[in-house]
Amino acid sequence: MGAEGGGPATAPKAANDRLHHCPAPAKLNLFLHVTGRRADGYHLLQTVFQMLDHGDVLHFDLRDDERIVRTTEVPGVPEQHDLVVRALLLLRAEYARRHGGLPPGVDIAIEKILPMGGGLGGGSSDAATALMALNHLWRAGLTQGELMALSLPLGADIPFFIFGQTAFAEGVGEALQAVEAPDCWYVVLEPGVAVPTAEIFCAEDLTRDAIPVRIADFSRHMKTRGGLTGFGRNDLQAVASRLFAPVAQAIEWLGAYGEARMTGSGACVFCAFSSEAQADAVLTKVPAKWKAWKAKSLQRHPLWAVMQTHQDVE
Ligand SMILES: C[C@](O)(CO)[C@H](O)COP(=O)(O)OP(=O)(O)OC[C@H]1O[C@@H](n2ccc(N)nc2=O)[C@H](O)[C@@H]1O
Numbered sequence: 035m036g037a038e039g040g041g042p043a044t045a046p047k048a049a050n051d052r053l054h055h056c057p058a059p060a061k062l063n064l065f066l067h068v069t070g071r072r073a074d075g076y077h078l079l080q081t082v083f084q085m086l087d088h089g090d091v092l093h094f095d096l097r098d099d100e101r102i103v104r105t106t107e108v109p110g111v112p113e114q115h116d117l118v119v120r121a122l123l124l125l126r127a128e129y130a131r132r133h134g135g136l137p138p139g140v141d142i143a144i145e146k147i148l149p150m151g152g153g154l155g156g157g158s159s160d161a162a163t164a165l166m167a168l169n170h171l172w173r174a175g176l177t178q179g180e181l182m183a184l185s186l187p188l189g190a191d192i193p194f195f196i197f198g199q200t201a202f203a204e205g206v207g208e209a210l211q212a213v214e215a216p217d218c219w220y221v222v223l224e225p226g227v228a229v230p231t232a233e234i235f236c237a238e239d240l241t242r243d244a245i246p247v248r249i250a251d252f253s254r255h256m257k258t259r260g261g262l263t264g265f266g267r268n269d270l271q272a273v274a275s276r277l278f279a280p281v282a283q284a285i286e287w288l289g290a291y292g293e294a295r296m297t298g299s300g301a302c303v304f305c306a307f308s309s310e311a312q313a314d315a316v317l318t319k320v321p322a323k324w325k326a327w328k329a330k331s332l333q334r335h336p337l338w339a340v341m342q343t344h345q346d347v348e
Pocket residue numbers: 063075076077078079081153158188189190191205206207231232233235297298299
């Protein structure tokens with residue numbers, strides 16, 4: 035199942051040849067405003083990205099040959115299309131440009147928890163984790179900013195995960211500034227549909243003229259109101275709710291317990307709670323037709339230390 039064909043590796047690995055249990059956290063878009071459209075059709079956004087302590091888990095083992103191999107199946111995603119593999123091919127090309135020659139190959143195992151087309155950024159987060167882990171294992175030497183720039187052509191959400199902290203984002207999501215959001219617990223509902231991002235952005239009835247907000251407006255609201263309630267909205271939510279009835283149903287159900295919102299282009303829906311007990315109480319009532327879970331906000335990416343100081347996580 036190698037991305038580039040070839041046989042299995044055989045030699046034992048030294049401890050510094052692997053990084054296991056590397057988290058790829060989910061993100062929520064606490065709000066998402068569409069402020070315009072670029073000449074190339076991409077939409078200009080304003081959003082706040084919040085990481086959660088819930089997500090996929092990746093394992094990396096360096097090989098004795100040069101192949102980049104995904105050792106686990108990801109349903110519906112062929113290995114060559116996997117953002118993780120594509121990201122590492124980009125990093126490897128940059129390594130070759132800087133150092134001459136290719137770095138060792140790598141076996142990648144992905145424990146896929148996050149739903150695809152869920153608006154939780156799972157594929158983007160997997161790719162970001164792979165880039166941070168292999169920048170370290172290969173000693174490729176890219177700075178955080180260089181890794182972010184390398185990743186952007188693969189997906190607008192990937193630079194955020196490498197940035198690694200709660201962020202106010204503009205442009206197509208690549209212009210990032212750190213922002214404070216109070217810790218809280220989120221209940222997330224998975225409505226069981228995969229929403230194709232392009233379909234939502236293409237819709238004729240999408241509102242594309244949101245008046246820009248300022249970071250200071252968001253920060254002041256969070257400080258004075260202690261949370262998100264009453265600030266902004268997700269401009270993609272009306273279109274996604276119209277096209278995908280389960281999204282509308284999930285928002286309506288969760289809305290009985292607080293301000294329920296969709297994340298990204300959907301399908302997942304979330305609501306913030308100030309205590310874990312409140313989140314647990316809501317979880318006990320979720321109808322069986324939906325998968326639901328709670329997660330705490332994450333102030334820093336779990337690989338922050340690897341990115342900043344190049345320390346191992348194992
Ligand atoms: C909406 C967000 O979830 C917010 O976090 C992301 O920006 C979506 O990012 P993504 O899943 O990586 O989406 P991409 O795969 O880059 O884009 C899929 C398609 O959605 C449309 N698209 C996406 C992002 C954007 N800012 N404007 C767009 O118009 C484009 O038609 C694009 O071809």
